[in-house]
Amino acid sequence: MSPVEMNLEARFEAYVAEDKKIEPKDWMPDAYRKTLIRQISQHAHSEIVGMLPEGNWITRAPSLKRKAILLAKVQDEAGHGLYLYSAAETLGVTRDQMLDDLHTGKAKYSSIFNYPTISWADIGAVGWLVDGAAIMNQVPLCKCSYGPYARAMVRVCKEESFHQRQGFQIMLTMAQGTPEQKALAQDAFNRWWWPSLMMFGPSDADSPHSGQSMKWNIKRFSNDELRQRFVDMTVPQAELLGLTVPDPDLKWNEDRGHYDFGAIDWDEFFNVIKGNGPCNKERLAARVSAHERGAWVREAAKAHAAKQAERRAKSSTHAA
Amino acid sequence: MTEAQHLQAILRLGDDALVLGQRLSEWCGHGPILEEDIALTNVALDLIGQARNLYTLAGSREGQGRDEDALAYFRTDREFQNHLLVEQPNGHFGDTVVRQMFYDAFALERYAFLARQTVDPDLAGIAAKAVKELQYHWGHSSQWVIRLGDGTEESHAKVQESVIALWGYTGEMFMADDVDVACAEAGLLPDLEGVQRAWSVRVADGLSQATLSQPEDGWMQRGGKQGIHSEHLSYMLAEMQVLPRTYPNATW
Ligand SMILES: [Fe+2]
Ligand SMILES: [Fe+2]
16 A cells, blocks of 8 residues: 555544545545445345335235335335435446346345245235334444435435334234234234344354444444344334234343343355345346346337437537 | 216226226336336326225215225226226336326326316316326326337337237227216216317327327227226236235224
């Protein structure tokens, strides 16, 4: 590293340590840029892959009101994808490159979306737990050091609380409904509880990038801290619903002031990441297929825009 | 116009909106570009919102305690009276935007009249909101037909096929039956000949900007308004209605 670069790096670090925002035109270390591109694009991909398990129930929503709410929710996720792709583009990648990485399996997305939504109660559980966990993860990002990412997250977080509420409402209605509905709600809870806890990532001892990201103010709390907060927040909500948390080891720990909970099946977690989850293939295939089937449409839009520009140019030279 | 005809007219409006909204919602997450996932969902949301308002009004007029969901989820395909056009499958993106353009051009005329008529002020209120939405829908669908028609050779050929394939479903919108005639005489619904003239001008203009040729008016499919549908509707309703019919005592 040259003395100039060392100087830049020191200034950058001091700047970030003071909790100031880095903007696209500011100098930044290469590793910082790469980490952000990886994280933001992965986050954007999660938003759009996440549309699939919930989109799965739009046409079968059990009332017109629920249908409209779910449509609006899934539409929000598309919007989140847009904000985040735009934030990543400020770092010098294009949306096409990022989509290519997703479609070839090079880029990851949140593993939670590789689980199937097999009943309507799953839509409740996803909103309540998955969006709930996402909020835990995302609220601290509103203050992250990279300006465009932080600002995108402010917009995202505003909408996420509506997502969690609509999920909780579905669960509440079902948990207070007929015995069959209550059974569906409990079943969905059983299947989504553990994968939701896994959303916070490996335990701190096994989380390779955490230290550096904390130093850069991209990450502010450890995976285990956030997971604990989520458990502490969610258990009383489950009690309110009258549902049983599917963990025999769960109990309040008076000394710690937190809930103790059972061991997470990390073997399952790493297998889903590796591609062995129940829906990994379907999710990626659905994205690839939508992209390929849409290729002629995108090309047409480009061709038409070019023709229009040409016509405008011609008419303005004639006018002159 | 009898009360039953008046009610039927409102239900038909609701059925068109719901069936087309349901079709468009199938796109959510599968559009050709993220911006279109958002735009098509916007249109779907508007249409489902219109259907809810119309069904709620119909239910209250009927006075038998049926709400929007009873009308959407507990009627059979023989009781739905939407036009055949709106139940046609999404096909590719070109098929979807052509279907939408044909419907939007029709709905705009119809709802503009509904918003002005004074026979049913409740309906006029619903229609006034819908007109603003439909203007946006028309802009969206016709712009896409123009982009595709005036895009690449491939897109031009594809969307020309869509126009030809869907043309035979446009005539039904202008075939007046007893309900249409009675409601038009009473001033509730527009005269369909006038609607057709306005529709033709609008659509011809869109197609010509898209450099697409307009098919000859041949035989036009019909039956939707009498509840005799294509094979597609029954599948759509089976999917849409599955939960309330499986758990008829549940609320959601
Ligand atoms: Fe989101
Ligand atoms: Fe969300």
